[in-house]
Amino acid sequence: MRYLPLTADDRADMLKTIGAKSVDDFYGDVPASARLKGPVAGLPNFQGELEVERHMTKLSKKNRAASDGPFFVGCGAYKHHIPASVDHIIQRSEFLTTYTPYQPEIAQGTLQTMFEFQTQVAALTGMDVANASMYDGSTACAEAAVMACRVTKRQTVVLSGGLHPHYADTTRTLCEAAGIKVIQLAPAVDGELELSKAVDDTVACVIGQSPNVFGTVTDLTPVGDAAHPKGALLVAVFTEVVSLGLVKTPGEMGADIAVGEGQSIGVPLGFGGPYVGLFTCKSKFMRQMPGRLCGETVDADGKRGFVLTLSTREQHIRRDKATSNICTNSGLCMLAFTAHMTLLGDKGLTHLATLNHEAACDLADALEAVKGVKVLTSRFFNEIAFETAKPADQVLAALEKHDVIGGVRASRLFPGAGMDNVIVAAATECCTQSDIKAYAAALAEVLR
């Protein structure tokens, strides 16, 4: 076995040193009825690299990769170009094969990247502080709801009709278990401002998303203005972090907590994970945050250094009183994010956001020009919803025959909501003019 360094002689020698007859001696506490005599039955034995690689490659070929042709799927995960150096950096042994930086003297590399990441995320969102990542945007959203209840000592949260339904469902799961009531507004392409009407003085927070799952960009300032006098918090959610290069930030909208998905910067689509949840808030709520935080300090020689800090919030110290049960987070995806963001800089990010927006404008124009298409999203960043006279599942399946992956049907997001003919489509810098033309042409054919 290529991964096991002990030789038969080593094993014999070591048993002798230990004074054991065989490894069976070590398993003496296992109930006799549960001791397996040999390898687990019905499973194959070891294989060489060649065989394993062949098998995995075969499986991978059964999937249609986003780069294989025109591709317009978004809804919380976006196809972006990742600079080659990002993947090189995250494959450095010292980043890839290390643990959570519990021993700061030999983990300053990881810790400094965390500190840089926290600074970048705070600046991008316009918020005071950011943590060192959550699993993904959806779990960050759920944790934000629970945190808002902790902060306000209230037990009701309100979710907008444009919040990504997976985020809403994840939030409901966590909240219901914690005895928190969840009020969910009806799905709406442009309904974030409805949150203002749903807030009263029993509500811990209102959760709105911009751009929302239909692509609609909304200034949530009025929602915050309605919530704050009632003692409720505004939680702002985003699933497309690149939008922050152009769109009004959660901080500028007066959000108390802002959470989102960071996948678009540095992390491949990867069929849904691992991704990187971004979690930010106002300074005054810092001690109520979930997750790890890195802070600046000095070492015994007085030199600047970084450590994990405020750990009395966390499970390994506070146990059942912790702000969250999270332990392992999204470390390496955080590194990919911060490395890609460092390559972009403000200049690159604004540029990238502009290209995304322009691609979406082109897509909207091209689709709207197709007979029978109605674009529903009037203010958007890189994603739009549109409606045709035909059921979306049939339209998408027919587009697939033209090798166009046209987006997500709204009925997959919100089954039974009467949105059977709606499709949500995203365009990024990866969509070429010919991709967009191919989409419009195929759609015209399909709708004819």
Add this chain to the structure above:
Amino acid sequence: MTMNSTGRPTSIAANGGSGTDVTVSGSKGLLQAEGLIFEIGSTDKTGVDLAKPKGTKNRLGGVTRGAPSGLPGLTEPEAVRHYVRLSQKNYAIDLGLFPLGSCTMKHNPRLNEKVARLPGFADVHPMQPQATVQGALEVIEELADWLMKLTNMPAVAMTPKAGAHGELAGMLAIRAALIARGEGETRKRVLVPVSAHGTNPATAAQCGFIIDEINAAADGRVDLEDLKSKLVDSSDVAGIMLTNPNTCGLFERDIKEIADLIHKAGGYFYCDGANFNAIVGRVRPGDLGVDAMHINLHKTFSTPHGGGGPGSGPTVLSAALAPYAPVPFIVKTDDGLRFVEHHDEAPESFGRMCAFHGQMGMFTRALAYILSHGADGLRQVAEDAVLNANYILARLKPVMSPAFEGYCMHEALFSDGFLKDTGVETIDIAKGLIDEGYHPMTMYFPLVVHGAMLIEPTETESKAELDRFCNALASIARRAVQKDPSLKTAPHLAPARRLDETRAARSPRLKWTPETATLKAAE
């Protein structure tokens, strides 16, 4: 002064003093000084060359960003150097033994990295039509099949994103099962041994349960009498969260009796499977009466820890809990594999616990690892992991204090007994290891052992590497007993000295600001 035969000086003293601490550049040989990107980058710079925008009029409806982010950029050569320099301040498995108990820091095979990056896995979208991702669904199915067979459990929830998230899946399934029995409001008490990892009580609390701690017996296992006394009135018991092998590195020998007691009391048995590496291929948790158990793919199945994550925590479930598994899950149909994504199609499911379908990037890596080892290799993994730990235990027994008698499983636990009256503490031993070129062991965990030092070598260490490590740690133990004062200030040879954690927490600075830069310049 020492000279070699050609007259070349071999000692630093020849150049007049050590001079290793102060250099003009701030660097020390291979160790490069490196500032923050905010100090070395600039907002004029970028490391990406993008197409020229056309100048389309924006359709953001006026919802535009006010102030720019002000974030600096770096060109590619500068960025690569920045991160490579930082990387050299990190310890890593690829550098040496990483004996962090409970964390299973084993070698991360590079084949796994390669397969995870195949475009058919890395470049597929979670919401693209399911007919176009059948290979991805097959990966999940194939891995799920292995996990169920290795554990002898009938179902597995694949979406949990780490161990703690798997605990959440299991406890939410238990909660749903109790609600279905009409006992959701009455059964709120969850028994958790004092030795449990912090995520166990944190998870149970997150699900609205009340934690009732059970003591450890003198032999490091659950105190069966204490457990029984907590079950005398059991009408409020929801279940137990028990780690096996436990965090003391020991197999809970009464585990079947514990399972029976809990089941008789009307509760469920959650097993924390973080330490599955010790028993994979030798014991199937399904044969022990377990109702739910998470498996950390980032431990037993070698997906890289990446400096804190990501992980993946598939959770196997018994027949009693399987109906409550989270969505999405895969079903077989005439047209191939398909996800059940919504509650309406799975009304008993406790719901969704994250967007999309779990940590696919970890699934491909773990499957490549599992196929590489096969059923026979995985059994060997457990045996070698346990053999290595027992070897360390045997070699260090004469100079340190084993926490318990007898053999251990995959990790060897020591108390600070041998440090009594020396003034040296567990943390000093840990920091001393750094100077010897090792990552420290897990320290002060589990809480049931005073000054705990938990050493987990894993199976991917050679005997020579184990010997080198044991020699180094034994020498530190001897220095401690001789009250060597230099241990109190160790490490001396690492990229940083001991860091002031109190200062960091007192007035937290969690991001760079121009003021902190000014402060630094003034120092």
